Amino acid sequence: MGRPRTSVIAFSALARAAYCPRQHYYAEHDEEADRPPPAARERQLLAFRYPELRAADDATLSAEPIEPSPAAYRRVLDRVAERADWAELIDPAAREVVLEGRECRGVAHKLLSGDGPPTPTFVSPGRPPEQGVWRPQRVRAVAMAKALAWEREREVPSALVEYPAHGVVRRVELTTRNKAAFRRTVRTVRGMEGPPPRIDDESKCEACEYREECGVRSRSLRSLLGLG
Numbered sequence: 001m002g003r004p005r006t007s008v009i010a011f012s013a014l015a016r017a018a019y020c021p022r023q024h025y026y027a028e029h030d031e032e033a034d035r036p037p038p039a040a041r042e043r044q045l046l047a048f049r050y051p052e053l054r055a056a057d058d059a060t061l062s063a064e065p066i067e068p069s070p071a072a073y074r075r076v077l078d079r080v081a082e083r084a085d086w087a088e089l090i091d092p093a094a095r096e097v098v099l100e101g102r103e104c105r106g107v108a109h110k111l112l113s114g115d116g117p118p119t120p121t122f123v124s125p126g127r128p129p130e131q132g133v134w135r136p137q138r139v140r141a142v143a144m145a146k147a148l149a150w151e152r153e154r155e156v157p158s159a160l161v162e163y164p165a166h167g168v169v170r171r172v173e174l175t176t177r178n179k180a181a182f183r184r185t186v187r188t189v190r191g192m193e194g195p196p197p198r199i200d201d202e203s204k205c206e207a208c209e210y211r212e213e214c215g216v217r218s219r220s221l222r223s224l225l226g227l228g
Contacts, residue, residue: 009189011106011122011143017192018139018185022214025192039065040125046164047109047123050077050090067127067165076167085119088112089162089169092121101147103186108144112160118152120144121160128163133170135181137161141172142182 017024036044042065046053053061054077061070068076080086092110099108099120108120122140133141141159149156158173172178 007190008101009104009143009186011104011140011147013189014104014143014182014185015136015140017189018136018181021188021192024189026214036125043125043165044109044123047121047162048095050080050164053077054081065165066167068167073167080167080169083169085112085114085160088114088119089121093118099144099147099151101143101150104143104147106140106143106147108148108159109162110160111148117154117156117158118148119156119158119160120148121162123162123164125165126163127166128161128168128170133161133172138172138178139182139185142174142178145172145174146182 013024013027016027046064046066053064053066054074056064056070056074058070061073066073080089083089089110089112093113094111095109097108097111097120099105109123110121112119112121120141122137122144124137126134128134132138138161141161145156145159156174158171160169160171162169
């Protein structure tokens with residue numbers, strides 16, 4: 001495009017830094033950091049099977065890595081099917097799309113391109129919060145939208161985060177607050193020269209795969225995926 005670019009940060013790195021800068025520091029020295037465990041990938045793949053899962057019987061759904069009961073899961077997918085973008089969610093314009101932005105790059109699991117602006121989607125293997133989207137995933141969603149906007153040279157005002165094991169789809173708008181969180185995280189990553197100070201939120205440490213290297217005594221990453 002002929003426009004200058006500074007060092008480009010991976011979407012996953014931004015999400016980790018938004019969760020905990022110290023986690024990002026250790027992940028940068030871990031070659032396996034961006035390879036999701038098989039259980040996480042199985043959950044992500046549910047996002048590409050909504051019509052099949054919506055029509056499945058109890059026995060079939062009981063064998064899938066979903067969190068609600070089969071009946072409850074069908075009900076939540078019925079609600080998702082009422083969304084205006086349902087047709088695109090089940091048949092997106094593109095899948096596993098690599099986006100190259102001015103400041104960040106990475107994969108959008110789906111790319112929706114209906115009548116309005118294109119919308120990138122991140123598929124999370126975890127559980128959603130009661131409302132909205134977890135902060136690391138909001139930062140990641142903004143990064144996706146900004147990278148897509150850079151590529152297409154057009155406004156991309158939002159992105160989606162899907163939690164297919166729970167049948168939940170949430171939109172992240174590029175509000176002033178969300179863009180500010182993105183900018184702070186970019187500054188944190190670019191300004192990192194050594195291990196940052198430990199954070200005070202021990203609940204985050206319990207869900208971190210680097211807790212032993214970090215010197216924090218806690219349980220397991222399984223809680224992050226809702227598997228423990």
